[in-house]
Amino acid sequence: MESEAERLRMTERRRRQGSGDVEKSGETLIDLVIADRKVGVGGRYIIRFAKRSVGRPLPWNRLRLGSPVMVSDELGEGGYLSGVVCARTQMTIDVSIDQWPEGENFRIDLSSDEVTRQRQLTAMRVVEQSRGRIAALRDILLYDREATFLEPKPIEFATHLNPSQCDAVQFALSSRDLSIIHGPPGTGKTTTVVEIIRQAVMRGEKVLACAPSNAGVDNLLERLVPLGISVVRVGHPARVHETLQSHTLDAMIENDEMMDLVKDYMREAERLTKQSNRYTRAKPHPGYRQQLREEIRDLREAAKRLERQVSEGILDGAEVVCATTTYDPAVLGDRLFDLAVIDEACQSTEPGIWPVVLRANKIILAGDHCQLPPTVLSTEAAREGYAISMMERLVRDLGHSVTRQLTVQYRMHQNIMGFSSNEFYNNTLVADRAVETHLLSDLPRMVSSELTESPLLFVDSAGANWEEQLEPDGESKFNPDEGRLLLKLLEELIEHGVDPRDIAVIAPYAAQVRWLRDHYRGAKVEIDTVDGFQGREKEAVLISLVRSNAEGEIGFLGDQRRMNVAMTRAKRKLIVIGDSTTLGNHAFFARMLEYFEKHSSYRSVWEFMS
Numbered sequence: 001m002e003s004e005a006e007r008l009r010m011t012e013r014r015r016r017q018g019s020g021d022v023e024k025s026g027e028t029l030i031d032l033v034i035a036d037r038k039v040g041v042g043g044r045y046i047i048r049f050a051k052r053s054v055g056r057p058l059p060w061n062r063l064r065l066g067s068p069v070m071v072s073d074e075l076g077e078g079g080y081l082s083g084v085v086c087a088r089t090q091m092t093i094d095v096s097i098d099q100w101p102e103g104e105n106f107r108i109d110l111s112s113d114e115v116t117r118q119r120q121l122t123a124m125r126v127v128e129q130s131r132g133r134i135a136a137l138r139d140i141l142l143y144d145r146e147a148t149f150l151e152p153k154p155i156e157f158a159t160h161l162n163p164s165q166c167d168a169v170q171f172a173l174s175s176r177d178l179s180i181i182h183g184p185p186g187t188g189k190t191t192t193v194v195e196i197i198r199q200a201v202m203r204g205e206k207v208l209a210c211a212p213s214n215a216g217v218d219n220l221l222e223r224l225v226p227l228g229i230s231v232v233r234v235g236h237p238a239r240v241h242e243t244l245q246s247h248t249l250d251a252m253i254e255n256d257e258m259m260d261l262v263k264d265y266m267r268e269a270e271r272l273t274k275q276s277n278r279y280t281r282a283k284p285h286p287g288y289r290q291q292l293r294e295e296i297r298d299l300r301e302a303a304k305r306l307e308r309q310v311s312e313g314i315l316d317g318a319e320v321v322c323a324t325t326t327y328d329p330a331v332l333g334d335r336l337f338d339l340a341v342i343d344e345a346c347q348s349t350e351p352g353i354w355p356v357v358l359r360a361n362k363i364i365l366a367g368d369h370c371q372l373p374p375t376v377l378s379t380e381a382a383r384e385g386y387a388i389s390m391m392e393r394l395v396r397d398l399g400h401s402v403t404r405q406l407t408v409q410y411r412m413h414q415n416i417m418g419f420s421s422n423e424f425y426n427n428t429l430v431a432d433r434a435v436e437t438h439l440l441s442d443l444p445r446m447v448s449s450e451l452t453e454s455p456l457l458f459v460d461s462a463g464a465n466w467e468e469q470l471e472p473d474g475e476s477k478f479n480p481d482e483g484r485l486l487l488k489l490l491e492e493l494i495e496h497g498v499d500p501r502d503i504a505v506i507a508p509y510a511a512q513v514r515w516l517r518d519h520y521r522g523a524k525v526e527i528d529t530v531d532g533f534q535g536r537e538k539e540a541v542l543i544s545l546v547r548s549n550a551e552g553e554i555g556f557l558g559d560q561r562r563m564n565v566a567m568t569r570a571k572r573k574l575i576v577i578g579d580s581t582t583l584g585n586h587a588f589f590a591r592m593l594e595y596f597e598k599h600s601s602y603r604s605v606w607e608f609m610s
Contacts, residue, residue: 005378006112026062026510027110050092057090060513066214068111071095073103084236116326120351127354137357140178147178147402165192168404172196172364180403181366184425185568186411193343193366194223201229205338207320210356212348218244220343221322232318234331252314325352345391349374353390365391370424371565372534408432411537413455416574419595420564440572446497456574456601462581464605468548476511479546482577483515486544493540500524502539506566509546530566541570545578552585560588
């Protein structure tokens with residue numbers, strides 16, 4: 001179902017080829033030219049694309065780091081080249097491809113990833129038929145047997161962890177098969193996961209460290225490298241952050257001294273290939289060309305064997321292998337790991353976890369099922385449960401028996417934290433002393449005012465007739481009146497001394513993101529959807545809720561997890577703009593409005609009208 005939904009989406013994008021709204025889905029960029037180029041790891045091309053009009057920013061898009069894309073000439077000549085997004089800014093996007101793109105004007109389309117889907121299906125078939133340890137894990141994950149734990153052993157922690165983190169580490173290490181770390185926003189989930197990995201390595205265990213996204217894997221890798229652990233990152237180098245390239249398998253292979261011999265073999269094979277193809281008046285003796293071809297084949301086979309030998313040696317020597325959950329099984333061969341850890345596990349559909357289960361003696365899942373679920377296009381598949389991650393299912397059905405929750409958060413002012421703690425975490429979160437009362441006014445060179453000396457602000461647009469509008473194609477909604485007020489408050493924050501790089505502007509609707517980007521005249525402020533900010537944080541966050549209508553309809557704002565993510569990105573200041581008449585009909589938003597009122601942070605829009 002999901003595969004078919006992706007196919008239909010791509011067909012629809014192609015259908016819009018001649019219309020002016022082809023970029024509105026966020027999955028296509030057009031009118032691009034090559035702004036820069038270089039050769040990356042493994043001889044791949046890194047092409048930097050920018051808009052043909054100099055200085056024109058890229059529109060809002062869903063092309064993230066690691067996204068699979070198709071690059072093509074806008075005239076439709078030369079076919080499509082598969083690539084991977086390896087960097088992006090507001091003005092440019094870098095794509096790694098194996099071939100040079102022919103043409104002058106280009107387009108980039110988000111591509112479906114059927115290779116990943118086939119790997120998942122294959123993994124599930126293998127797990128289904130497996131016996132022994134994999135079968136035992138399968139039965140636990142499907143409730144046919146119970147997870148078991150050893151008596152926790154005393155642990156000497158190298159880094160300072162709070163009691164809930166220490167408990168989570170000990171609990172995970174005492175597991176014989178399955179454990180779950182539930183990390184609400186700002187609670188140091190990845191810090192806890194990295195300590196679990198460090199402790200496992202100290203025990204002599206081999207660890208597979210995974211996340212569904214390349215950014216998530218890079219986050220783990222970045223934390224592991226300074227610990228002196230022998231760690232290797234597998235996967236397409238273009239999907240790995242530039243600063244971590246030296247830790248990729250490709251780069252390590254390239255730097256191995258044996259590769260000089262491999263290159264010699266390949267150069268000689270190339271020389272003999274040219275010789276065999278050369279036309280000369282002298283007729284070669286019988287069997288000469290066949291002999292050359294066999295020699296070329298032998299040289300290439302020898303080069304491949306040597307390169308494989310280098311790769312095997314690097315992987316065998318690694319204490320930790322970092323990879324996405326959709327790793328290439330051919331790279332890992334038949335390797336099994338004592339422990340597999342999956343960070344951000346709730347962002348993966350259930351099929352995405354089974355390839356990792358295949359490789360592990362035991363599994364640790366870490367994430368937060370109260371934040372955004374996996375992205376699923378097919379509503380039919382979502383109704384069948386495809387949007388429910390394995391971790392969410394296990395926490396729901398097995399609860400405390402396999403789960404430990406982290407409780408101390410290090411990001412938000414206690415009043416920013418409070419609403420989410422009440423709504424999603426049974427009021428269990430506690431703000432660390434270092435952040436519980438911090439405000440914008442505590443930052444250097446800040447102008448003191450009501451705006452910088454309070455952590456919360458809700459601006460109610462009720463009665464102002466700021467009704468939402470539907471884009472002409474009917475795909476997304478926007479609210480220009482809310483947008484104008486948000487930009488006004490944004491400028492005030494900057495005038496009061498807040499660095500634009502410390503501010504995030506979030507809207508749940510792509511159309512509102514596009515409107516805000518089009519009308520914001522400054523620079524360095526990030527403006528994106530809720531999905532684009534999951535896992536991130538900023539000193540100040542402004543949210544436009546968009547929905548304002550006589551019917552009281554709120555659409556997918558009804559997924560409360562979306563608001564949980566949006567509100568918990570803020571460290572010192574959270575500003576929300578919305579229409580209480582529309583929002584207040586829904587119990588969750590009614591409670592949110594009450595929370596702002598309780599903290600004297602509710603204002604009518606009329607107080608801001610000039």
